Every structure is written in structure tokens, then in C-alpha cells.
Amino acid sequence: MLYQIDCDEKYIRHDLNPLFPEMISYRTCRQLKSSELYRKNAAELDAIQSGIEWQNHRPAPPEKPTIRVVAWNIERGINLEGIIHILKNDRVLADADVLLLTEVDIGMGRSGNYNIAREIADALVMNYCFANSFLVLAKGDEGEQMHDVKNTLSLHGSAILTRHKLISCKTVDLPTPNDCFNSLEKQLGNRRGIICKIKIGKQEYDFATCHLDLKTSAKNRAAQLEEILIALNESTAKGQIIGGDFNTHTYNLSNKWRLFFSFLYKLFFLGTRKSIAHYMTPDRFFEKPLFHTLRQYGFNYNRYNDSSPTLSYDIFERTLNIKTKKYLPGILFKIVTRILAPWEGKLDMRLDWLAGRRMNVIQAGKPPYTAPHVRSLPKWNKMRISDHLPLVADIAIDK
Numbered sequence: 001m002l003y004q005i006d007c008d009e010k011y012i013r014h015d016l017n018p019l020f021p022e023m024i025s026y027r028t029c030r031q032l033k034s035s036e037l038y039r040k041n042a043a044e045l046d047a048i049q050s051g052i053e054w055q056n057h058r059p060a061p062p063e064k065p066t067i068r069v070v071a072w073n074i075e076r077g078i079n080l081e082g083i084i085h086i087l088k089n090d091r092v093l094a095d096a097d098v099l100l101l102t103e104v105d106i107g108m109g110r111s112g113n114y115n116i117a118r119e120i121a122d123a124l125v126m127n128y129c130f131a132n133s134f135l136v137l138a139k140g141d142e143g144e145q146m147h148d149v150k151n152t153l154s155l156h157g158s159a160i161l162t163r164h165k166l167i168s169c170k171t172v173d174l175p176t177p178n179d180c181f182n183s184l185e186k187q188l189g190n191r192r193g194i195i196c197k198i199k200i201g202k203q204e205y206d207f208a209t210c211h212l213d214l215k216t217s218a219k220n221r222a223a224q225l226e227e228i229l230i231a232l233n234e235s236t237a238k239g240q241i242i243g244g245d246f247n248t249h250t251y252n253l254s255n256k257w258r259l260f261f262s263f264l265y266k267l268f269f270l271g272t273r274k275s276i277a278h279y280m281t282p283d284r285f286f287e288k289p290l291f292h293t294l295r296q297y298g299f300n301y302n303r304y305n306d307s308s309p310t311l312s313y314d315i316f317e318r319t320l321n322i323k324t325k326k327y328l329p330g331i332l333f334k335i336v337t338r339i340l341a342p343w344e345g346k347l348d349m350r351l352d353w354l355a356g357r358r359m360n361v362i363q364a365g366k367p368p369y370t371a372p373h374v375r376s377l378p379k380w381n382k383m384r385i386s387d388h389l390p391l392v393a394d395i396a397i398d399k
Helices: 017-023 029-033 036-049 080-089 116-124 218-233 256-277 288-296 318-327 331-339
Strands: 002-004 052-055 066-076 098-106 127-136 155-162 165-173 187-189 192-200 203-211 240-245 311-314 346-349 352-357 391-396
Touching: 017 036, 029 036, 036 127, 036 187, 052 116, 052 165, 066 203, 066 240, 066 352, 080 116, 098 116, 098 127, 098 203, 098 240, 116 127, 116 155, 127 165, 127 192, 155 165, 155 192, 155 203, 165 218, 192 218, 203 218, 218 240, 218 288, 240 391, 256 318, 256 331, 318 331, 352 391
Parallel strands: 066 098, 203 240
Antiparallel strands: 002 165, 052 127, 066 391, 098 155, 127 155, 127 187, 165 192, 192 203, 240 352, 311 346
């Protein structure tokens, strides 16, 4: 759906939370949507699931020859203080002109019930547009059950922040094969990509972000990405950037058996070390459909990314340990931990990517310019700022 951003602000509001206890009593989403409860509230429920909000009252900055784009999965915004601190004070991230953010909460107890997108935008003096994907009816996933803070708006989606003026926003429904209601984190909705047209100087550019499905196959992730690329193909913008968490982990996580057999397949044909090496080069084999799709639509990703990991998977870290045991219970988990013993259960992975079309990405140069890279992060108040690391690229802008 296309929205012209023709006013300074638009916010998502609802008062549906009193319905949540009865809604989560249904076992499946199909049962819920067949109920009288849903039929009575369908219009508002459907509108909130695909809701969008923005602030666009900050004036555009003076023209300059480049912009800096950052793509980052901010892990719900749980460590909001750390996120804001690093975006304001890191010598590279502080000069970001466009932020492509995934895993963004609004009114979730796990992240303090903040409007994460607005809090970051206000702290950085930026405009923002947030596209909701899910109305979350529960605390969160397996690693987010330790708090007792009730949700307020219960929204989760993606956001684009910019120092420039937003012209329009388009949301793209992504084919979501899994029933997001049939899990500990019961939620209504489906994954959505967001495309913002932004005026920079005298030109208009498209910036898009998405969080592709973790619990599916490489083929389905490529199909999700293609929906956004089709939408971008309809635009006449001067140039286009897409970035986000593409979840190129090289596995099929649609169920525990598909995961385990894809793990065995890798070991049988490649061996342990080569299989682990492919976590950093998913485009070479296991996630080829996604990168083929990017090339098919004229997007270059090689020039926008370095060879660094964006996530370090530690099988013994508390949250990841809980999630892994869900997919690999009992003997399967023990087998995997033995295989990973030489690496102490820690694996580097490349899950997040940037790609562009009709854009001149800067490959090298003297400061203040920087080549595309993954930005390392310190801890903040003894907590990680996010489980993912941000990607950075500088883009030359035509006057």
C-alpha cells in the first residue's frame, strides 16, 4: 500500500489489549479468525496489523556530496539507551543520514513499552516512518519470558529514519508460510517490507528494508525479497538501496526435522569446517536463490558489503540456548554441541546485507568517507547493544 507523506505526523493508536486474553485462548489463527470475537473487531484488528506511522517535521540538512546509509537489526530496541548512545557517539554511525532498522518495537513490555522508532528519531533529530508487521499478543519469544511488564500498543515491525524529507512510503506484504499465531509469541499479521521515497538535494531516492523469515527455506526467503524488488521495479526514483536482516543462515527452520536433516546434509557433502565456512558466504551455495534474485533485478550486493560477520551465534548464550533446544531437543542438541566443540559453540554468520541499484557506492577514500563495512559494537552497561551488528555504506549523490 502506498502512502503519500503529506502531513507532519501520523501515529498508530488502538485499545485492543483487553481482547488479548480471549484471543490467545484459540489454538490456531484460523480458529480465531472464525470466531465472533474476531468478526466484531476485524476492521480495527486488520488495520492495526498493517498500520503505519511517521514524523516528518524536521527540515532537510544542507546539501552534501554523499550520504551514509546504515542497516541494523536492533533486537527489538531492548537496549534502547545503548542504541541511542552508539548512534550519537560512534564516529561513523553518528554521521548516518539514513537508518534502515529491523526488529523495531512500539509499546512492547520487553523493550520498556517505548516507541522505539520515535525515541531514536527524536534523539538523533531525524524523521522516521514505521511499518507494522505484527500485533503481538504475548510477552515475546522463548528468551523474553522473564519480565512482567504488560504490553501497551503491542506492535513490532521495521522503520526507516532519515535526516532528509520523506516523500512517500510503500508497504509490501511478504509471503509468510508459517502461522505466526502457533507459537509462544502469539501474534497476528505477516512480515512486511517498507520502502520510503526520500528527497535528497534535488533528487528522489528509494530506501527499503525488510526482515526476512527465519523459520523457512532459502527458496521462500528469496520469494519474500522478490516481492519488495518487484515494488521497487515500479519506481522511477534516481537510485535505490535495500538493506536489512535477510536471515541467510543457510538452513530450513520450518520445523526441527528439516533443520536437523539440512545440518546432516551439510556435514555429509561438505564436512564440518566447510559447512561452517559457508555461514560467512551464503551466496555461494545454500542461499543462492536470494542473491540470484537480487542480481536478476539489477541490484549489486558485492560492492555494498565486506566479508565480516553480522552476528556471532553462541549456542550456550542463554537466549540462543533456549531457542536452539526448541529446535534440537534431547539427543539432537547433544550431537550438535559435540560437533561444535572445537569452536566452543560459537559461530560467525552473515545474516544482514545491503544492496543497491543505480547508486554510486564509495569503495574507499580519505575520511570522512568510509568503505562499506560492518561496524563493531562495545557493550553498554554490561549488556550487548544488539545481537546483530550494523552495516555502513557511503553513497555519492548527484546534484
